[in-house]
Amino acid sequence: MTSHSRITQLSNQLTMASRPDIHLYTTQTPNGIKISITLEELGLPYKVTKIDISKNTQKEPWFLAINPNGRIPALTDTFSDGKSISLFESGSIQQYLVEQYDTDFKISYPKGTREYYDTNSWLFFLNAGVGPMQGQANHFNRYAPERIEYGVNRYINETRRLYGVLNTHLEKSTSGYLVGDKCTIADIAHWGWVAAAFWSGVDINEFPALKAWEEKMMARPGVEKGRHVPDRHTIKDLAKKSPEELKKHEEDSKAWILKGMAADAKK
Amino acid sequence: MSKPITLYSHGTGPNPWKVDLILRELNIPYETEWMDFADLKKEPFESKVSPNGRVPAIHDPNTNITLWESGAIIEYLVATYDKSAALTYTSSPEKYHVSQWLHFQMSGQGPYFGQAAWFWKFHQEQLPSAKERYFEQVKRVFYVLDKALKGKTWLVGDKCTIADLSFVTWDGMAAKMGIEKNYPDYYAWNQRLVARPSVQKMLKDKEAAMAAGH
Numbered sequence: 038m039t040s041h042s043r044i045t046q047l048s049n050q051l052t053m054a055s056r057p058d059i060h061l062y063t064t065q066t067p068n069g070i071k072i073s074i075t076l077e078e079l080g081l082p083y084k085v086t087k088i089d090i091s092k093n094t095q096k097e098p099w100f101l102a103i104n105p106n107g108r109i110p111a112l113t114d115t116f117s118d119g120k121s122i123s124l125f126e127s128g129s130i131q132q133y134l135v136e137q138y139d140t141d142f143k144i145s146y147p148k149g150t151r152e153y154y155d156t157n158s159w160l161f162f163l164n165a166g167v168g169p170m171q172g173q174a175n176h177f178n179r180y181a182p183e184r185i186e187y188g189v190n191r192y193i194n195e196t197r198r199l200y201g202v203l204n205t206h207l208e209k210s211t212s213g214y215l216v217g218d219k220c221t222i223a224d225i226a227h228w229g230w231v232a233a234a235f236w237s238g239v240d241i242n243e244f245p246a247l248k249a250w251e252e253k254m255m256a257r258p259g260v261e262k263g264r265h266v267p268d269r270h271t272i273k274d275l276a277k278k279s280p281e282e283l284k285k286h287e288e289d290s291k292a293w294i295l296k297g298m299a300a301d302a303k304k
Numbered sequence: 305m306s307k308p309i310t311l312y313s314h315g316t317g318p319n320p321w322k323v324d325l326i327l328r329e330l331n332i333p334y335e336t337e338w339m340d341f342a343d344l345k346k347e348p349f350e351s352k353v354s355p356n357g358r359v360p361a362i363h364d365p366n367t368n369i370t371l372w373e374s375g376a377i378i379e380y381l382v383a384t385y386d387k388s389a390a391l392t393y394t395s396s397p398e399k400y401h402v403s404q405w406l407h408f409q410m411s412g413q414g415p416y417f418g419q420a421a422w423f424w425k426f427h428q429e430q431l432p433s434a435k436e437r438y439f440e441q442v443k444r445v446f447y448v449l450d451k452a453l454k455g456k457t458w459l460v461g462d463k464c465t466i467a468d469l470s471f472v473t474w475d476g477m478a479a480k481m482g483i484e485k486n487y488p489d490y491y492a493w494n495q496r497l498v499a500r501p502s503v504q505k506m507l508k509d510k511e512a513a514m515a516a517g518h
Contacts, residue, residue, distance in 0.1 A: 118396070118397075129406070154380050199356075301440060301444050
């Protein structure tokens with residue numbers, strides 16, 4: 038071996054050794070826990086920085102340099118060229134993680150297969166459909182400065198329609214998961230939202246196959262571990278709380294959400 | 305490639321036209337099947353083509369794949385037919401940044417512009433706080449894009465990609481919002497996109513499809 042190729046080999050090993058070097062910027066929300074669950078399912082090491090939305094940390098220049106959209110989750114890693122890569126948008130981060138690290142296809146399918154593209158359809162369905170619409174239901178049902186019944190009903194009904202699509206699809210699934218014979222990033226992306234159904238004003242009991250799927254997902258060790266990042270996942274416990282305790286949680290959340298909206302509006 | 309792809313589309317909605325535009329840009333033969341709102345609920349569309357009962361969806365007889373969700377379709381089209389990577393990158397990290405902006409379009413621009421259009425244009429009852437909410441969200445999207453485009457021609461690298469093109473069909477509504485003054489880099493980028501011959505033709509065909517009642 039020439040000294041040059043020895044150096045190349047050593048430098049490759051060093052580069053390899055420094056990957057993954059994943060740093061997740063997140064907070065306890067359905068979009069945030071998608072990424073920690075994905076990382077846990079893949080068994081990858083990662084560092085976590087909690088982004089305190091109540092203090093508007095997501096608007097600080099250092100964070101905007103990572104994610105110009107000022108939203109969580111965001112992630113940095115050492116890329117294969119040895120330089121740092123910053124990523125935002127939960128769906129794009131999930132695609133990155135499986136493409137880079139899921140070489141055994143634990144929670145994804147090989148590129149170019151039918152199942153690969155099916156996973157993508159359901160992933161976009163969540164990110165462009167369930168997430169935004171259920172998010173609007175939360176806004177009108179829990180956080181809006183005034184109660185607008187039309188808004189509440191519009192988004193709860195659209196969320197119910199989307200849950201109906203999932204329920205019909207899962208009724209036909211032999212594995213109990215959305216695509217093929219295993220849990221994929223599409224299932225993981227949905228779980229945090231479906232687990233929070235009651236908060237959005239949707240009764241999960243209307244959708245038995247979806248409810249069974251939600252419980253099956255929660256029994257996975259990776260989901261159990263990943264859901265408590267960066268703080269405990271408490272949305273399911275809230276369902277059992279008294280109306281007074283619920284009201285308090287609602288008021289606390291409302292305060293920082295409206296503050297964030299006001300800050301955005303100043304731009 | 306020989307057989308044309310079937311694109312399930314509709315005249316009014318911006319999302320089918322995103323896919324239409326990528327098919328044109330890549331010179332992929334395709335046929336449009338116009339779906340009205342009643343067709344979307346008819347079998348076998350919902351059970352065999354699009355379980356969400358929405359357009360766009362495609363069927364590609366060359367690979368025998370059926371797909372729905374515009375973002376997933378666009379990713380499929382470039383992976384399968386854009387062999388020279390004209391509209392995307394094979395290099396990293398560029399390819400992941402293309403995906404990142406495409407996801408931002410799908411989850412950030414589309415849903416919020418859609419809700420804004422609903423409360424400003426279509427909903428009968430005047431709901432000022434709902435109108436205000438979505439107006440602010442739309443402005444926020446302009447702000448993020450404007451900032452990201454400072455000193456740049458396109459969102460990722462030095463060429464126009466699916467990430468840029470995916471925003472253009474929702475941008476029709478932007479013209480009326482004083483964007484030239486408040487978001488100059490966004491405006492200049494939008495003008496570059498609209499000047500592309502494929503975009504010009506797509507917008508013309510969209511208008512014709514709407515006039516024909518599709």
